[in-house]
Amino acid sequence: MLGVKKYINRDLSWVEFNRRVLEEAEDVSTPLLERFSFLSIVSSNLDEFVSVRVAGLQEQRKVGYSNTDFTGYTPQGLIKRLTKRTLRIVRQQYKVYRELLRQISKEGVLISSFRDLNDEQKQLMKDYFLDIIFPVLTPMAVDVSRPFPLVHSKELYLAVVLQPEGIAEDAIEKRVCAIVQVPSILPRAVQVPGRKNVRRMTYVLLEEIIKEHISLLFSGYTLEVVHAFRVTRNSDLTLNEEGADDLLQEIEKELRRRRRGLPVRLEVEKNIHPHALELLKEELEMQEDDDLVEIDGPLDLTFLSRFANSLPGFEHLRYPKIEPVYPQEFEEADDMLSVVREKDVLVYHPYESFEVVNDFITEAASDPDVLAIKMTMYRVNANSVLIRALTGAAESGKQVTVVVELKARFDEERNIAWARQLENAGCHVVYGLVGLKTHAKITLVVRRESGSLRRYVHVGTGNYNENTARLYTDVGIFTCDPDIGADASALFNEMTGYSTPHDWRMFAVAPVGLKPMLFDLIDREIANARKGLPAQIIAKMNSLSNKSMIDKLYEASQAGVKIELIVRGVCCLRPGVPELSENIRVISIVDRYLEHARIIAVAAGGTDEVYISSADWMTRNLNRRVELLCPVNDIQLRKNLLNLLNINIRDNVKARELHPRGAYIRVTNEDAPLRSQFALADIDLWKLTSN
Template identity: 40%
Template sequence: MKDIYMNRELSWLKFNERVLEEAENENVPLCERMSFASIYQSNLDEFFMVRVGSLMDQKLLNKEIRDNKTNMTSQEQIDAILKKVQKLNRRRDSVYAEIMEKVEDYGFHLTTFRKMEKEDESVMEAYFDGEIAPLISPTIVGKRQPFPFLRNKEIYAIVILETKNKKERMGIIPCTSNIFGRLIEIPGKSGYFVLSEEVILHFIAKVFKGYSVKAKSLIRITRNADIDTDALYDEDLDYREFMADLIKSRKKLSPVRLELSREMDGDVVDVLCRYLEVERSHVFRGDAPLDMSFLSSVRDKLRKNPELFFEKRVPQKSPQFEEGRSIIEQIKEKDKMLSYPYESIRPFLNLLNEAAHDKSVVSIKMTLYRLARHSKVIEALIEAAENGKEVVVLVELRARFDEENNIEWSRRLENAGCQVIYGLEGYKVHSKLCLITRKNEGQIEYITQIGTGNYNEATARLYTDLSLMTANVDIGLEAANIFQCLAKGEFVEQTKNLLVAPKCLQNRVLDLIDEEIGHAKAGEPAYIGLKLNSLTDKKIIDKLIEASCAGVKIDMVIRGICCLIPGVEGATANIRVLSIVGRFLEHSRIYIFGCDGREKYYISSADFMTRNTVRRVEVAAPVFDRDLQMELSEMFIMLLSDNQKARREDSNGNYTISDEGESPLNAQEEFYAHAYARAAQ
């Protein structure tokens, strides 16, 4: 039988390959292709920092940990990753060159000194002498000056220098500066630019006078960022201050990748590897710039050309809410659900603001994972606290790469009089849960909001997410119990309606799959529909394989990692897997169990990854309202019908654009078209 499992890390690389394919896609506007190329690069940076870093740690600790699906060792996974990344990076270099050549037709030229005319080079030399040279800090490595610490993801110019008596030295110059930008326009030549690090590298001999230059290159290292916060935490320490110190230490962790902009002699590379303690196999040389973040500035310079960008889309007013009426009263009348980015987050923000001023509201409780830089959610919570409401906020300080932001938000909330809690030891709180409690005419009322994405106004315009708001008392009581458990550092042990990890989600999902297996074995139609970011939980994967073998039809829309290979006869023949990578990042999670009138619908913050199902606090909420159920069903059918951005996974684990359907259908564009049409009614 063919393999039915795929390694998690290799599956993620297939996802990033799909991102790269969007950069290669000539039907995508040119500046959006540029954006996808940059996303591919930043995705890869984080992958090395976290996933490769974790595998390196396992190897260094001599732990013979094998992937529980493919039985690959840490070293085997690393070897496969490095081989695949080398191939993908060659495609990245090629598409980058193509994109930058095409933008020249629109008046933007990113040039190099190889292409530059002599007079322009002289102008840039004068610019270097006057604007850059006085600000740089060169180092020559030697007995009196050890090899300097190189910061994570920053660019350095290195040069091999030869003295008059033929001795070699290594010179290093940091190229990152807040004083001069990355993009430097050639003085007197409008529209022609060069990268600052290329300027430094080109004129580096002027910095190291008295030496001859033997070789030179730009380099960039990526450091391991995978810190086990709970293993290091001492309960006698202040948790917030401990996390602040830990973030600083992340910047000094071991390198896991070295990138070079030019070919260098093997002996030189070996010396660099020795200094940095990087294995030679972790060295990558590419033609594209080592850091593509400057491309956002290029896009800004080309804004006057609308044809280079996606057509403008603005989140629309939801027809479920009437303007001028109390949001709380409308939710009490009927459950509501917002669909981002097609609909605006404004009704939810209005709900928080209304609760902050409503005399009947006694408390607001929320879990916060990632927030916008200028968060209106925080403003509403602070205002509620200042108005005398009890405001309890769980701020997850371990939200990777958002730790510093969350530390600052926690301080602001605390200073405003909010009660701030930090979650459970060893378990991140990833749920998106808000509970507003009211006392109205002696009766306790609950307004509960459960979401699939963060309370972040910025990403609500870029990520597809769902936000359910309900006055259902049973759900409100269970949400209240969740917050009580979080405050006491305990787990929710039992629920009836909500699925709550780590104790009451994976097991309940397995039970729901078993129900469908039972119907299939009884000769009845059986169905499971799942929309997820990732599928790695082996218990759930194996149960889905069992369901497929029993005859349950299973459709899955999984944007990223999928460790199950569909379409394999005798195992996963009844499973279909699609991945949609398009203009907006698919982020909502939807679970559908059953068919023919007995469907159960859930939206959730949890992917089917072991870290979500048994190692985090997550919440999935049932959708009881029939109209909202129909909306979820239609949404799921639309996603399955996409034949423009949906790629179907075959029985070999390869993804190709789905060609089903008679006419082109881009689900994300259709959702926006529907949102505009509904808002206009």
């Protein structure tokens, strides 16, 4: 196809993913309060993208790095393209925001400007300011004796321009500036008390209340203008792991440095005062035009999700509830381990409850015949049942080993706290391998039975986090297969000790063996296609950006292998290009849940093999992380996962198909409407139990 590059740029592909999230906020068929939540996700996604990916590109630009990546972009050229596309998304986001405000007002919920309140409401808000807000505000003057304060990343601030009282308004040289942080500890949307029996609910944004009364902080000065601003800093950690005496202390040191990371983006209110803008740009050293974003509306829409979820009632404006069910295989059992001794069990969250994982580890922790529990921990929720179970197990004398990944981005502080709590309880805590993140999701339970030991294993595609397990789609398998158990023991020995890479029986483990294993699977499908045998690959993942993996898939396509890819986010592969990728189809599903499972199925000449994994097909996952690929050995479970994948593939409501020129177009066909995330809520539809 003329004029089409072989690869799609990773960062531009991410922008297109965030555009698909924005489309869910635009979609009138999405319940109204859920549309607010999608707008919030667009903002939080963009925050992380800017603080990590854009920050890295800016660093390359500063040092004059001008080489092109494998998609043909230099850092300088890519930043310009990204700026243009992200600004377009932000403008559309605020257009949608204004429309959603109109829609929610019809339901009796109003986010009002302060000036539109009546006198009684204004007085109530003044009382709220004096009683609740004023005591926590800290005005920070900027002058010769008081230098510009540290502005925290992604926090909301007000830039206040003042003049001493009695000075002529045009005495520019007497103008001064101060900074006030909008306290994030208070609700961003403040409800205005209303009259009894009046159904309308009115809210005012916190910064508007502060703006209206901010002169009370500056006696002796006349307020000229006040505008909001927000800074995003470089949040990527730079660790010297090999030179560190203590990794935990090194990460704590880097977290302190993160607060002072170089500014990457400055967001300001539209029509901000030139004096305030110049001060901000000078003090934050924002020299490039693409570092500045002018916003026509309230800065930082991440508050919308909490706002929408906190509104009482309004169930008709939310998705219908889908309560996770407890897996049928364990429902009637006296103990879980006896079930796993009989057969492997597949669970699919959020349709099946994460309580089953909590119960598995809690039961093992209290079982007197369990000798050891070992597990990996990447992102864990607050008040985790698992943490309590592990600490209890250690205190009762069991050998408890936890591989805590301290470098899980933006969860570092929480993971440090868990590590210390576990260590204090007597657990053996390991921080992973130098230079690698531990991203594998696995738990091993060793139990004494009839004079010998039996190993029970849980392998999953998602984190051990019961909160995200309600929001993300992930699969997990419970098994006591001896070969998988042996591999699990070897994996933990490798992560905690000095074991050399293992000769795996079942697993493939990154950074050494996972990519070669995937290549072997694809090569076998290529050979089968050339022999005229069934040859197909179905792969579901979050992201696909590794060049050599893409090239291998291109090779398979050219050999006649039929390839179906379900890639939620970044995809650098360009499907449907004649003589390159005409046998490859790529879809992305963006819906109420975050698609997070990693599943690979190959035809294997007609016998079908299925694997689950913790790894996306990205360079970082394949080369710089401890990742795990595990086969699904039970024939019935393989069929269940194939059913699940095929339902995804047939989605013609929320699926978008990636076209050769890089655009994602909603899937439309003559089939009956199929919305895969809603269809999969009917567990009997895909999870066929064996006789």
